[in-house]
Amino acid sequence: MATAEQVKALLKSYSSGNGEHFASVALQIAADAARAGRGNIAQELRDLVDDIKRKQSAGKIGGAVPIARPSGELAALLAASYPQTRLSEMVLSQTTHEALQRVLREYRSQTRLREHGLSARRKLLLVGPPGCGKTMSAAALAGELKLPLFSVQFHGLITKFMGETAAKLHLIFQSMTQTRGVYFFDEFDAIGANRGSRNDVGEIRRVLNSFLQFLEQDDSDSLIVAATNFEAMLDEALFRRFDDVIQYARPDAEQIVLLIRNRLHSFLGARMEWGKIKTAAEDFSHAEVARACDDAAKDCILQDKERVTTAMLLKTLRERRLGGARPVEIIGP
Template identity: 45%
Template structure:
């Protein structure tokens, strides 16, 4: 039988995901547990609270999350993602790398005790739409910490001193507020500076490298890029791990489409669709599945046909690959 601690953990998780039905069900389990232990008044109060809450007007599913203030305002956007590791379709090797990062973070106190730091500086590289941003969200969700997405438009300034001081503000927050800090399209900061552009841009990159190297292991700093080849070589030495993302193979593509279609995927034979999906990213496949699903639902049908998917994939290929 689940203990009170497990019930509370499950209630927090269901509340965080907005699953009211699960939240109330667990609360009633707690009430039943208290009743069995003779705490009838407490059990009755829990049941009354559940009944009263269920009769209240439904909450909006859109929750306005508090955004950072002070010097951090305008530099980061905070979210609390819902994606989990099971949502990511990727090579087994990549999934294992992510699991290793999560395991080290969950046991970071043990590592600290022996003088080691968990992996906390990650570089994610690969084509657009292959799951890099999603990975940052997954790590935040799996560790129950917020995701801070750095807004490069707010960070970069034509005055190097301003950009360096803004970087300092962000990395001060890395040390003070545990979270996942995502620098998306890091090539805007970390592009190769071996050409003529060696002035302000070089100093900005050097500032970023110093802050990254000294970053607190209490948080996870993630940099993502679609263009590994243009990154400055000095960047790679500062990261604890480099995770490489690739376009999905046939099996992964089928899993992405079926996962998005759910029960609407009845009767789809993937081999006949393989040629239309080759070269498309995970994001492209998700969009194609959504387009095909909407087409079927608007016909009042409960299953997507192969023709629906072929048309959606062709449209996406034209838009993406030309």
């Protein structure tokens, strides 16, 4: 189990109030236990560390700062949050929903899978149009697994100096080993674009090569989630490195109705003309439908109405189709 040096490191980090180092040492002990074949003990230690992080985040123990909060140079590279989002709150296609459920199922059983020489899905690429749930899915995975969500800040990652971006990327992958969580690379095409494109920049090509190398070598317990709206722009080598590529699409007619019902459950009138509403929201993303619902709910409150009517919802959907600009007057339902 724990060596004398590890015990001393635990005590020193506790004495200095360095919660991040305390968690890091505890996870090192868990990793040593796993390598020694004590999988159950290793999992118990990881669960205890996760419990400490949750309680620290909720302010139940220690200070108000969560243990997993990035510090030093990582503070400019990662934004930490503790989502409460659940997969059941999302309106997705059955295929996408089942793919995410499979990730959760495998991750929760990763100790059992390792005992048989198998690995859980941990490296995910989410592709599809904007506003269709990719970012929310990363939050839902973190919420379901009770893990912190670390969003990579590309403005802090990408620099003009040769080699500096790759070095910062290396820090992020080191953090994945030290602090278990969901590490989210949104707008991944910023570093994952095809290396043979005409607009290729040498430094970004080197960053992508480094990312591919780090991703392939990663054997942490963290989830790595990358998302892009531009699947066609990605380098082909990326698809082989991820455990799963999950597709997202705009909601179909039935999903639009379910999304509206969920979003306006306490506002909807009894007699909604769903045929007209489906037509008005055709080809909308999940986010566009949700924003139109929020606008309708606000109009309902500000106009002292008891319920959102079909006419009110059609109005906000039309406004959303026009780019969010409010027309001076809309005649008819």
